[in-house]
Amino acid sequence: MLDFNTIINNIHNNLKDNVVKGVVASYIPELSKQDVNQFGIYMQHMDGRSFMVGDAEVPFSIQSISKVLSLSKAIAFENNDIWKRVDVEPSGNPFNHLSLLELENGIPRNPLINAGAIVVADILCSKFENPKADFLQFVRDIANDQTIDYNYKVAESERKTGYNNYAAANLLKSFNNLNNNVEDVMDFYFHQCALEMTCSQLAKAFYLFANKGKCINNKQHISSSQAKRINAIMLTCGFYDESGEFAFEVGLPGKSGVGGGIVALLPNHFIISTWCPGLNVKGNSLIGMQALEQFTTQTNLSIF
Numbered sequence: 001m002l003d004f005n006t007i008i009n010n011i012h013n014n015l016k017d018n019v020v021k022g023v024v025a026s027y028i029p030e031l032s033k034q035d036v037n038q039f040g041i042y043m044q045h046m047d048g049r050s051f052m053v054g055d056a057e058v059p060f061s062i063q064s065i066s067k068v069l070s071l072s073k074a075i076a077f078e079n080n081d082i083w084k085r086v087d088v089e090p091s092g093n094p095f096n097h098l099s100l101l102e103l104e105n106g107i108p109r110n111p112l113i114n115a116g117a118i119v120v121a122d123i124l125c126s127k128f129e130n131p132k133a134d135f136l137q138f139v140r141d142i143a144n145d146q147t148i149d150y151n152y153k154v155a156e157s158e159r160k161t162g163y164n165n166y167a168a169a170n171l172l173k174s175f176n177n178l179n180n181n182v183e184d185v186m187d188f189y190f191h192q193c194a195l196e197m198t199c200s201q202l203a204k205a206f207y208l209f210a211n212k213g214k215c216i217n218n219k220q221h222i223s224s225s226q227a228k229r230i231n232a233i234m235l236t237c238g239f240y241d242e243s244g245e246f247a248f249e250v251g252l253p254g255k256s257g258v259g260g261g262i263v264a265l266l267p268n269h270f271i272i273s274t275w276c277p278g279l280n281v282k283g284n285s286l287i288g289m290q291a292l293e294q295f296t297t298q299t300n301l302s303i304f
């Protein structure tokens with residue numbers, strides 16, 4: 001039997017003193033305050049065991065990882081109607097790229113780049129009665145943890161400097177692919193990205209994607225086929241223009257955020273999350289990607 005505890009401890013030990021750790025995101029000023037030396041790993045096995053090392057219980061800004069959670073709620077509301085407004089193709093471009101959106105008539109390439117997530121945010125603004133409070137409750141429920149919250153300073157920091165995201169929203173609006181006011185949708189989007197969670201909370205929140213749509217306390221939130229599709233989108237689009245590299249190196253569906261977090265999973269087996277705030281040039285956690293590569297290589301556990 002694999003000794004996951006030793007494996008993740010060794011990986012943490014191997015990588016924690018790397019001199020090259022990447023660069024923390026600075027385009028959202030609040031995120032630039034993060035300490036590049038923080039590093040945690042958490043693994044939730046579906047047989048009930050869990051393993052952790054380092055800063056696995058320190059809350060951080062989950063940023064784009066939230067796009068998978070908002071997508072799953074939008075799919076639960078809309079089912080296949082959502083695909084009229086956003087596509088499922090990898091973009092091969094950075095997460096905040098805009099020119100494809102104009103070329104492709106306001107239909108974002110996928111729901112995990114910013115423009116696609118803004119369409120998803122628009123759907124949730126239409127469907128929820130109190131979007132920010134209801135979305136937070138959804139995340140607390142799937143993670144089975146009522147202490148999860150937004151970091152309002154991070155949301156405000158991103159709003160103040162969010163010119164690129166406002167441009168995406170305005171472009172979507174000009175193509176009639178945004179039903180609510182730009183300001184309302186962006187307020188929701190900035191808060192969703194500013195959710196603060198630990199590696200341990202994230203692994204639990206993503207349990208439903210490994211468990212055919214049933215969350216960690218056994219409630220069905222999305223169907224098994226919807227979970228399968230969300231995993232497919234994570235595999236092909238979860239790391240923007242580095243999605244091919246992540247599939248090649250790690251071989252799991254997953255999602256990154258510019259706060260330095262990554263969550264990945266092997267359906268029916270486990271969910272693993274890492275946090276190390278230094279990013280590579282594509283905006284993905286440099287050490288997190290290496291840790292996950294070592295994990296799937298050493299355990300020989302991947303979807304391939």
Ligand SMILES: NC(=O)CC[C@H](N)C(=O)O
Pocket residue numbers: 062063064065095096114158165193256257258259283
């Ligand atoms: N890749 C990310 O994590 C980007 C999310 C960030 N909130 C943004 O919209 O720019």
